[in-house]
Amino acid sequence: MLRAIFALILLVNISFSNERLITNEQMQGIADTDEIMDIDPSLIYQNIDPVELSLSSQSVEKSVYIYQPFTLNLVANTDKILDFDMNLTLQSNDITWLNQKPLWSKKAAGVYETSIHLIASSPNADIEAITLTLKRNGMFFQNRTIKPNLPLIKAIKPKGNFANFVGENLEIKMFKSSKFNEYSNLTTIELSSKNGNLTLFNIPGNFEKQGFDTLKGDYKNQSGIYLIISDNNLTNINFSYYNLAKNSFDDINLTINVQDSDLSTQVPLNPKDGEFQLYKEISIYIAIIISLLIFIWQRSYYWLLIAIAFIAYSIHDNKPFSDAKLKANAKVRILPMSNSTIFAIAAKEQNVKIITKNENYTKIILQNQTIGWVDNESIK
Numbered sequence: 001m002l003r004a005i006f007a008l009i010l011l012v013n014i015s016f017s018n019e020r021l022i023t024n025e026q027m028q029g030i031a032d033t034d035e036i037m038d039i040d041p042s043l044i045y046q047n048i049d050p051v052e053l054s055l056s057s058q059s060v061e062k063s064v065y066i067y068q069p070f071t072l073n074l075v076a077n078t079d080k081i082l083d084f085d086m087n088l089t090l091q092s093n094d095i096t097w098l099n100q101k102p103l104w105s106k107k108a109a110g111v112y113e114t115s116i117h118l119i120a121s122s123p124n125a126d127i128e129a130i131t132l133t134l135k136r137n138g139m140f141f142q143n144r145t146i147k148p149n150l151p152l153i154k155a156i157k158p159k160g161n162f163a164n165f166v167g168e169n170l171e172i173k174m175f176k177s178s179k180f181n182e183y184s185n186l187t188t189i190e191l192s193s194k195n196g197n198l199t200l201f202n203i204p205g206n207f208e209k210q211g212f213d214t215l216k217g218d219y220k221n222q223s224g225i226y227l228i229i230s231d232n233n234l235t236n237i238n239f240s241y242y243n244l245a246k247n248s249f250d251d252i253n254l255t256i257n258v259q260d261s262d263l264s265t266q267v268p269l270n271p272k273d274g275e276f277q278l279y280k281e282i283s284i285y286i287a288i289i290i291s292l293l294i295f296i297w298q299r300s301y302y303w304l305l306i307a308i309a310f311i312a313y314s315i316h317d318n319k320p321f322s323d324a325k326l327k328a329n330a331k332v333r334i335l336p337m338s339n340s341t342i343f344a345i346a347a348k349e350q351n352v353k354i355i356t357k358n359e360n361y362t363k364i365i366l367q368n369q370t371i372g373w374v375d376n377e378s379i380k
Contacts, residue, residue: 052079055132057148060115065154065242066122067166069098069197069219071115072148076132078110085135086112094125098197098219117219119197121164123155156242159249163203165241167196170250173223177256181343184208185232185258186334192223195244203228203239211335214356227335230256284314326352326364330378336361343372354379 053076060071078084086104090097098117107113118127127150133143156166174190191198197219203210208229215224228237238253291307294300332344336358344366353365361373 053077053132053134053142053144054079055130055144055146057130057146059149059151061151063152063154064120065156065166065244066120066125067164067197067200067242068244069117069119069195070151071117072150073113073115074130074132075107075111075113076104076144078112078134081109082136084141085138087133087135088114088116089131089133091128091131092126093128094122095120095127096199098199119200120150120153121200123153125153126150158242159240159251161204161239161251162249163239163241164200165193165196165198166244167193167241168243168245169194170196170241170243170252172252172254175254177258179232179258180229180334183232184229185234185256187228187230187237187254187256188213189226189228189254190223191226192221194221195219196222196241198222198224201226203237205230205237209334211337213335229334232258281314284310288314322354324352324354324362324364325380326350326366326374327378327380330374332364332366332370332372332374333361334372336363336373344370346378349380352379 055077056075058073058075060073064070074088076086088102096119098119099115102114102116104112104114127148129145130148131143131145134141171192172189173192174188177185177187180186191201198212198215201212208231210226210228213225213227215222217223230237234256236253236255238251240249240251242248243250288307288310291303291310295303295307326346326349328346328349330346331342332346333342346366350367352367355363355365355371357363357376360376362376362379363371363373364379365371
């Protein structure tokens with residue numbers, strides 16, 4: 001009996017040893033089972049359906065005039081609870097897309113919505129296709145293309161001096177002219193608009209140059225500084241726009257009266273000026289006062305540190321310009337465009353003040369207090 005037990009233990013050990021040392025060739029030699037398995041394959045293999053992306057659009061307005069902004073609401077259903085990078089592209093004719101990077105918001109699981117704002121520049125304007133492309137981890141996932149229905153686009157019979165603007169209001173906030181050079185004047189117009197868009201604004205006339213120096217806001221509320229370089233014999237600038245509140249054209253006539261020759265007076269020196277800035281400063285001052293009062297009351301240095309932090313931020317925020325060096329031979333332009341008029345070339349390296357920057361150009365104050373734009377590579 002004892003001998004049989006020892007033999008059984010030895011057999012088990014040999015079996016486990018062989019199982020541990022089994023090779024791939026031995027595995028391939030094992031025959032398939034002949035057992036009958038009555039199991040639904042769907043319980044073994046999980047089917048993953050492809051994402052069925054859908055895209056729909058709806059126009060907010062039923063009809064619009066040319067140059068009047070309108071809105072399309074878009075809804076995308078990805079059919080999956082997954083995160084995607086969502087990219088829109090348009091194929092259109094005589095359509096200007098105002099917000100080319102719209103933000104998507106989640107409406108429900110897998111359902112997203114956004115709005116795009118557009119302007120038609122002719123009654124025959126059309127969008128051939130809107131394409132939504134989904135990407136995951138930078139890789140293409142799926143796309144969907146639709147042809148949206150646009151509102152009825154109505155033509156208007158513009159006057160000869162029509163400035164390509166349609167809106168509820170267009171206001172002249174400031175208007176000033178000065179000598180630009182021996183033969184030309186520089187006219188600065190500060191414009192503000194409501195429910196219109198100044199992107200395509202253009203005053204008809206024989207000007208050397210015109211365009212926006214700054215433009216901010218969206219089609220609901222927009223403002224900008226418009227510059228015109230004209231012959232010094234020009235005595236007035238007139239243009240018209242279509243007023244949606246009145247359903248008629250409004251004429252604007254500006255008489256050129258050269259006041260001084262300092263270019264620095266032509267544009268606001270402090271880019272922080274504005275109603276929002278005022279409210280922000282008031283809020284900071286209130287926060288400083290409250291922090292100091294709590295510090296005095298509770299004798300807590302925590303609130304003193306908060307007050308000091310607000311004071312430091314206020315000092316930094318109210319410093320309008322930063323210092324920089326302008327390289328020698330840098331070309332100073334009147335507008336931030338490659339084809340803009342060059343009104344000065346730096347004879348040598350000099351210290352300047354930076355007002356603001358955009359993608360390719362920097363707005364500076366020169367040592368002689370004139371203001372202009374230089375390409376970013378000209379700034380140290």
